[in-house]
Amino acid sequence: MAGKAFRKFLPLFDRVLVERCAAETVTKGGIMIPEKSQGKVLQATVVAVGSGARGKNGEIQPVSVKVGEKVLLPEYGGTKIVLEDKDFYNWPDESFEEMDSTLAVQQYIQQNIRADCSNIDKILEPPEGQDEGVWKYEHLRQFCLELNGLAVKLQCPAIDYTRHTLDGAACLLNSNKYFPSRVSIKESSVAKLGSVCRRIYRIFSHAYFHHRQIFDDYENETFLCHRFTKFVMKYNLMSKDNLIVPILEEEVQNSVSGESEA
Ligand SMILES: [Zn+2]
Numbered sequence: 001m002a003g004k005a006f007r008k009f010l011p012l013f014d015r016v017l018v019e020r021c022a023a024e025t026v027t028k029g030g031i032m033i034p035e036k037s038q039g040k041v042l043q044a045t046v047v048a049v050g051s052g053a054r055g056k057n058g059e060i061q062p063v064s065v066k067v068g069e070k071v072l073l074p075e076y077g078g079t080k081i082v083l084e085d086k087d088f089y090n091w092p093d094e095s096f097e098e099m100d101s102t103l104a105v106q107q108y109i110q111q112n113i114r115a116d117c118s119n120i121d122k123i124l125e126p127p128e129g130q131d132e133g134v135w136k137y138e139h140l141r142q143f144c145l146e147l148n149g150l151a152v153k154l155q156c157p158a159i160d161y162t163r164h165t166l167d168g169a170a171c172l173l174n175s176n177k178y179f180p181s182r183v184s185i186k187e188s189s190v191a192k193l194g195s196v197c198r199r200i201y202r203i204f205s206h207a208y209f210h211h212r213q214i215f216d217d218y219e220n221e222t223f224l225c226h227r228f229t230k231f232v233m234k235y236n237l238m239s240k241d242n243l244i245v246p247i248l249e250e251e252v253q254n255s256v257s258g259e260s261e262a
Contacts, residue, residue, distance in 0.1 A: 010048060010050070011048055011049060011050040011090055012050050013050045013051070013052065013053045013054070014050055014052060014053035014061070014063055014092055014093040015049075015050045015090050015091065015092055015093065016046055016048070016049050016050065016063060016065055016071075016090070016092075016093055017046070017047050017048040017049070017081070017088050017089070017090055017091075018044035018045060018046050018047060018071060018073065018078075018088065018089050018090075018091060019044060019045050019047050019086070019087075019088055019089075020043070020044045020073070020087070020089065021043040021044060021045065043070055043071070043072055043073070044070070044071055044072075044073050044089065045068065045069070045070055045071075046065050046066065046067050046068060046069045046070075046071060047067060047088065048067060049063040049065060049066065049067060049093075050063055050093075051063075053093075063093045064093055065093065072102075072103055073089070073091070078090060078091045079091075102134075102138075102182040105130070105134060105135065105138045106138055106141070106142070108127060109123065109138055109139060109142050110142065113142075117221075117222055117223050117227075118223050120223060120226055120227045120230050121230075123227060124139070124227070124230060124231055124234055131184065131185070132235075133184070133185030133186075133187070133189075133190045134182065134184065134185055136185075136190065136193055136235055136237070137173070137179065137182065137185050137190075137193065138182075139231055140169075140173060140193055140196055140197070141173055143200065143224070143227075143228055143231070144166055144169050144170050144173065144200060146222065146224050147166060147200055147203055147224070148166060149218070149222070150203065150204075150207060150214075150215075150218050150224065151163065151166060151203060153211075153214050153218060154206070154207060154211055154214060156210065156211065158206055158210075162203055162206070165199055165200060165202060165203060166200065166203070168199065169196045169199055169200050172192060172196055173196065178192050193235075193237055194237045194238065197228075197232050197237045197238050198238055198242060201228070201232075201238065201242065201243070204224075204225045204228065204245050205244050205245055208225070208245045225245055225247055226247055229243055229245070229247045
């Protein structure tokens with residue numbers, strides 16, 4: 001059916017037409033994705049490609065993706081086009097390369113967590129040449145994702161507040177104003193990461209002080225609060241006074257003083 005419409009709409013030059021896949025609300029690991037982050041990083045299928053942009057000498061540079069390929073869409077941009085009552089989006093080819101590098105950081109982090117979530121030093125160790133702003137940003141996104149796993153276990157009147165906190169954090173991280181690109185994070189926006197950390201830390205402290213058993217069970221399984229504590233100390237995102245959950249205090253102190261001198 002759609003074939004006809006595409007013949008009428010062939011993307012120009014290096015532009016690509018894609019159809020979005022439905023948003024997933026639960027990750028493979030069963031982690032709920034907060035509402036605000038749904039639909040932000042979206043998969044799409046390439047349905048038509050342009051013939052390629054012309055280089056300086058007039059040679060045609062072919063588009064890097066093919067029809068039928070799955071691509072990840074950046075959070076913002078793209079032009080919506082309605083064909084036969086279905087929404088399609090028109091993107092410049094280069095957007096997909098940008099997403100590839102974002103995805104690579106995300107996958108690298110998740111891979112290390114899956115391999116051994118207790119090996120926090122390894123998880124927080126950036127690969128060589130990794131941009132530090134992007135590294136911190138992607139870790140924070142990952143924390144928000146995993147904190148949902150803890151939040152759903154807390155059946156208490158504070159749950160709405162918890163959801164609100166996570167949604168707010170996700171919203172800020174997805175903000176086009178502060179984080180227009182996930183490939184290079186502006187220095188002024190890196191400063192925002194501290195406030196996201198302080199906000200979502202309240203979920204750890206609430207769980208620890210009011211739902212100790214749930215906190216301990218989750219922590220034994222994920223080492224999430226350990227990782228978060230080391231993360232914010234390594235990158236000076238929170239002051240020590242605010243870290244009120246007593247997590248292996250000496251161990252954290254030692255590793256941080258060692259790292260900051262290096
Ligand atoms: Zn509670």
